[in-house]
Amino acid sequence: MKEFNIVLAGVGGQGTLLAAEILGTAAVKDELNVRVSEIHGMAQRGGAVVSTVRIGDAVRAPTVIDGQADVLLGFEPLETLRNLKYASRKTLVIMNSEEIPPAGLAAKNLKYPGLEEVKQKISRFTEKIIVVDAAQLAEEAGSSLAQNSVLVGALAAVASFPVKLESVVEALKQLVPAKHVEANVKAFQLGYGAVKKEMAS
Amino acid sequence: MPDLRVLLLDEAKKRVLLLGNEAIARGILEAGVSVVTTYPGTPASEIGDSVSVIASEAGLYMEYSTNELVAVEVAAGAANCGVRCLTAMKHVGLNVAADAVMTLAYVGVRGGYVIVTADDPECYSSQNEQDNRFYALLSNLPCLEPSDPQEAKDMTIVAVKMSEELGLPVLLRTTTRVNHTRGPVVLGELAERSLKGDLIRDVKRMVMVPAHARLMHDRLLEKMEKAKGISEASPFNAITREGRSGVGIISSGAAYNYAVEAVDLLCLDAGVLKLGVTHPVPEKMIAKFLARHRKVIVVEELEPYLELQVKAVAKDCAPNVEVYGKMAKSFFSRKGELSTLSVAQGLAEITGKKFRVDFAGLHSAFADVMKDLPARPPILCAGCPHRASFFVIKKVGGEGAAYATDIGCYALGIAPPLCVGDLLVCMGSSVATAQGISRVTGRSTIATLGDSTFFHAAIPGLVNAVYNNAKVTLVVLDNATTAMTGHQPHPGTGMTGMGSPSEKVSIEKVVEGCGVKYLRTVDPFKVKEASEVLKEALQQPGPSVVVFRAPCVLLSVRERRRQGVKVVPFKVTDKCTDCMTCIRLLGCPALVVVDGKVRIDEALCTACGLCASVCPYSAIEGRCLK
Numbered sequence: 001m002k003e004f005n006i007v008l009a010g011v012g013g014q015g016t017l018l019a020a021e022i023l024g025t026a027a028v029k030d031e032l033n034v035r036v037s038e039i040h041g042m043a044q045r046g047g048a049v050v051s052t053v054r055i056g057d058a059v060r061a062p063t064v065i066d067g068q069a070d071v072l073l074g075f076e077p078l079e080t081l082r083n084l085k086y087a088s089r090k091t092l093v094i095m096n097s098e099e100i101p102p103a104g105l106a107a108k109n110l111k112y113p114g115l116e117e118v119k120q121k122i123s124r125f126t127e128k129i130i131v132v133d134a135a136q137l138a139e140e141a142g143s144s145l146a147q148n149s150v151l152v153g154a155l156a157a158v159a160s161f162p163v164k165l166e167s168v169v170e171a172l173k174q175l176v177p178a179k180h181v182e183a184n185v186k187a188f189q190l191g192y193g194a195v196k197k198e199m200a201s
Numbered sequence: 202m203p204d205l206r207v208l209l210l211d212e213a214k215k216r217v218l219l220l221g222n223e224a225i226a227r228g229i230l231e232a233g234v235s236v237v238t239t240y241p242g243t244p245a246s247e248i249g250d251s252v253s254v255i256a257s258e259a260g261l262y263m264e265y266s267t268n269e270l271v272a273v274e275v276a277a278g279a280a281n282c283g284v285r286c287l288t289a290m291k292h293v294g295l296n297v298a299a300d301a302v303m304t305l306a307y308v309g310v311r312g313g314y315v316i317v318t319a320d321d322p323e324c325y326s327s328q329n330e331q332d333n334r335f336y337a338l339l340s341n342l343p344c345l346e347p348s349d350p351q352e353a354k355d356m357t358i359v360a361v362k363m364s365e366e367l368g369l370p371v372l373l374r375t376t377t378r379v380n381h382t383r384g385p386v387v388l389g390e391l392a393e394r395s396l397k398g399d400l401i402r403d404v405k406r407m408v409m410v411p412a413h414a415r416l417m418h419d420r421l422l423e424k425m426e427k428a429k430g431i432s433e434a435s436p437f438n439a440i441t442r443e444g445r446s447g448v449g450i451i452s453s454g455a456a457y458n459y460a461v462e463a464v465d466l467l468c469l470d471a472g473v474l475k476l477g478v479t480h481p482v483p484e485k486m487i488a489k490f491l492a493r494h495r496k497v498i499v500v501e502e503l504e505p506y507l508e509l510q511v512k513a514v515a516k517d518c519a520p521n522v523e524v525y526g527k528m529a530k531s532f533f534s535r536k537g538e539l540s541t542l543s544v545a546q547g548l549a550e551i552t553g554k555k556f557r558v559d560f561a562g563l564h565s566a567f568a569d570v571m572k573d574l575p576a577r578p579p580i581l582c583a584g585c586p587h588r589a590s591f592f593v594i595k596k597v598g599g600e601g602a603a604y605a606t607d608i609g610c611y612a613l614g615i616a617p618p619l620c621v622g623d624l625l626v627c628m629g630s631s632v633a634t635a636q637g638i639s640r641v642t643g644r645s646t647i648a649t650l651g652d653s654t655f656f657h658a659a660i661p662g663l664v665n666a667v668y669n670n671a672k673v674t675l676v677v678l679d680n681a682t683t684a685m686t687g688h689q690p691h692p693g694t695g696m697t698g699m700g701s702p703s704e705k706v707s708i709e710k711v712v713e714g715c716g717v718k719y720l721r722t723v724d725p726f727k728v729k730e731a732s733e734v735l736k737e738a739l740q741q742p743g744p745s746v747v748v749f750r751a752p753c754v755l756l757s758v759r760e761r762r763r764q765g766v767k768v769v770p771f772k773v774t775d776k777c778t779d780c781m782t783c784i785r786l787l788g789c790p791a792l793v794v795v796d797g798k799v800r801i802d803e804a805l806c807t808a809c810g811l812c813a814s815v816c817p818y819s820a821i822e823g824r825c826l827k
Contacts, residue, residue, distance in 0.1 A: 037378065038220070038382070040243055040246070062454075066563055089717050103573055103580050104618075
C-alpha cells in the first residue's frame with residue numbers, strides 16, 4: 001500500500017491529540033502500519049498544535065514531508081493556514097469553520113481573516129477544500145465538545161482513506177469518555193454525512 | 202478514555218498502538234523491573250504516569266521523587282539490593298542527577314538499572330536541547346537509542362539485561378519523536394517481578410572513598426571493554442540496507458527514520474548501518490562498513506556524536522573513506538530536530554542527487570501565507586491563578602523591580618501584557634539568580650516559582666538567601682500540582698505516585714525552618730490583599746517569602762464537572778466604556794473584542810473574577826467560583 005498522510009492542525013484543547021489517537025488505533029485494528037506524532041507540554045496551553053498520522057507499509061518517520069499531506073484536517077481556520085506547507089495539489093483540505101481568535105489579537109489591532117480570504121489562501125496550494133461547521137454539528141449531536149469527532153467522521157468519508165469505517169467507529173467508542181460515547185458517535189456520523197454530501201454535489 | 206490497562210495485557214504477540222513512553226512502561230513490565238522512580242518532565246512524563254496508573258495492579262513500586270537526583274539515588278539503593286529498577290527523566294533532569302550517576306557508574310548495580318533520558322531536539326518544551334549521548338561518554342555508561350515505540354519497548358528489556366550482565370546502569374536515550382510518537386507495538390511475555398531485595402555488604406565496591414574509587418574506576422573500564430563485545434553482537438546494531446553506489450549512511454534513533462525515507466525520496470542506492478547501541482559503538486562493525494564504501498554519511502540529530510566516533514574509527518581503519526556529517530562542513534543542522542526533507546537536502550548536496558518535487562515553489566507560497574498570519578503562542582489558561590499572581594506582582598513591582606522566573610507554566614508570564622520574567626535558567630534557579638541580581642543592582646528583586654519546583658530544587662537557594670542575608674522576595678505560586686507536565690502529585694499534595702495518601706509537606710513550614718522571618722500566604726485572586734502583602738514583603742531588610750495559593754484552574758474545572766457545579770460566566774454590563782483596561786492588563790483568552798466591544802467568551806470563562814476586580818467602571822459582573 002502507498003502511504004496516506006494526515007495532518008491535524010488545531011489549538012491546544014480542541015482534541016487533536018485524541019483524534020489522532022483514534023485514527024492510529026483504528027489503523028492498528030486494520031493491521032496497518034502507522035505512526036502518529038504528537039506534541040505535549042508547554043505548547044498545549046492554548047497554543048497552536050499539530051499532530052500527524054501516517055499510514056503505510058514503508059512509513060517510519062512520524063512527521064509528514066512538506067506538500068505530502070493527503071488530507072489536511074484543520075480544526076480551526078488560522079491553524080489550517082499555518083500548516084499549508086504540508087499541502088499541495090494532491091491534498092484535500094477539510095476545515096472546521098469555527099474561528100478561535102488568538103489571544104491578544106485585539107490588543108495588537110489585528111483582524112481575523114474572513115472565511116473567503118482563508119479559502120483563497122488555501123486555493124494557492126490546492127483546489128480541494130471542504131468546509132465543515134463542526135461546532136454546529138457537534139451541538140446537534142448533543143455535545144459542544146464533540147467537534148473532534150465530527151472532524152474524524154469527515155475524514156473517514158474520504159474515499160482514499162485506507163482505514164475501515166467500522167474500525168474508526170470502534171476506536172472512537174473505545175477512546176472517548178464513556179458517558180459521551182453516544183454524542184461522539186452521533187457527531188462522527190454527522191461529520192461523515194456532511195463530507196459525503198459535499199462530495200456527491 | 203485511553204485505557205492504560207492495555208499495558209497489563211497478558212497476550213504476547215498482540216499488536217497494539219502505543220505511545221513511545223507507554224511502550225517503555227510496557228517494557229518495564231516485560232523486563233521484570235520492580236522499582237520505577239521519576240520526576241515528570243516533557244517529553245518523558247508519560248513513562249512515570251503510565252506506570253503510576255498500573256503500579257499497584259502490576260505489583261511494582263513507583264514514586265514521583267522530589268527531583269531527578271533523588272530519583273536516581275533511591276533506585277541506586279534498590280538496584281544495589283538486587284532489585285531491577287528504572288528511572289525516567291527529561292534530558293535536563295540528567296544534569297540534576299549527574300552527581301549520582303557519575304559515581305554510580307563506579308559502584309555499579311546488582312539488579313538491572315536503566316536510566317531513561319528523554320532529549321528534546323527543537324526545544325518543544327525545554328530550556329535547551331543538549332545531546333545527552335555525551336553523558337554516556339562522560340560517565341562511561343552504555344547507551345541505547347530506540348527509533349520508534351517498538352524499539353523503545355524492546356530496548357528497555359535489553360537494557361535491563363545488559364545492565365545486569367555488566368553490573369552497570371544503562372542509559373536509554375530517547376528523543377521527543379520517540380517518546381511522543383504512537384506506533385504499533387507487538388507485546389511480549391510479562392515477566393515475574395520481585396520487590397524483595399537484600400543488602401550484601403561489599404564495602405570496596407559500594408563505598409566510594411578515594412581508595413575504593415580508584416579500584417572501581419578500573420573495574421568500570423573493564424566493564425566497558427566487555428560492553429564493546431555486547432555492542433558488536435547486538436541485533437540493534439545492523440546493516441538494514443545494502444547499496445551499490447558506494448555511498449553508506451550511518452544513523453541512529455529518530456534520525457534513522459528520516460534517513461531511510463530520504464534515501465527512498467532521492468532513489469539513492471545507499472547502504473545503511475543502523476546503530477541502536479551508541480555507547481560503546483561497535484567499532485569493528487563500523488570499520489567493516491567504512492571499508493565497503495567510498496563515502497559514508499553520518500545522519501544524526503543535535504551534536505556530531507556518532508560522527509566523532511566514526512571519524513576516529515576511519516582514521517585508524519579506513520583513512521581514505523570520505524566521512525560527511527556536520528563537523529568539517531555542516532550538511533545537517535546541529536540545532537533543532539531533523540526532518541525527512543532536511544536529511545534529503547543534506548544527502549542531495551553530498552551525492553549530487555536532484556529532488557523530484559519543487560519545494561522552493563511550495564515554500565515561497567507558504568512564506569506568503571505566513572507573512573501576515575497572527576501567531577498563536579501558548580498562553581496561560583483562562584482562569585489561571587498565575588495570571589492573577591503576575592498581575593499583582595507587576596502592579597507592585599512595576600518596571601523598577603527585577604523578575605527572576607523559573608521552569609513551569611508560569612514561564613508563560615513573560616508574554617504580553619503581563620511581561621514578568623527577566624532571567625530563567627533551570628529548575629529552582631530563580632530564588633538564587635534573584636540574589637545575584639539583587640546584590641549587584643540594588644533593585645527590588647522578585648523570584649517566582651511553583652510548588653513542585655520549590656520542592657525540586659529551590660530549598661538550598663532559599664537557605665542561601667537566609668544565610669547570606671539576601672534582600673529578595675520569593676513568591677511561591679502554589680497551584681497544588683505539577684501542572685505543566687500533566688498534573689502529577691508532589692510532596693505538597695498529600696498523594697503519592699502509587700495513589701495512596703501521604704503526609705503533606707508544608708511549604709510554609711519548610712520556609713520557616715529555613716529561617717525566613719517574613720512569610721505570608723494569600724490568595725492571588727484577592728488582588729488588593731495580595732498586593733498589600735507583596736508590598737510589605739518587598740520592604741523587608743532580608744529575604745521574604747509570599748505563597749500565592751490557588752489551585753490550577755484545569756483541576757478546579759475538572760472538579761466542578763465531577764461535582765456537577767455549573768459555571769456561570771461573568772458578564773460585561775452596559776457600564777462598560779470600552780476603555781480596554783481588562784484587555785490591556787490581563788490578556789485572558791476569555792476576554793475578546795467583538796466590533797470594538799469587550800465580550801466574555803462564555804465557553805472559556807471560568808468565573809475567576811479577575812477581570813471584574815481590575816475594571817475601573819465596575820462593568821464586569823458575576824459571582825466568583827472557587
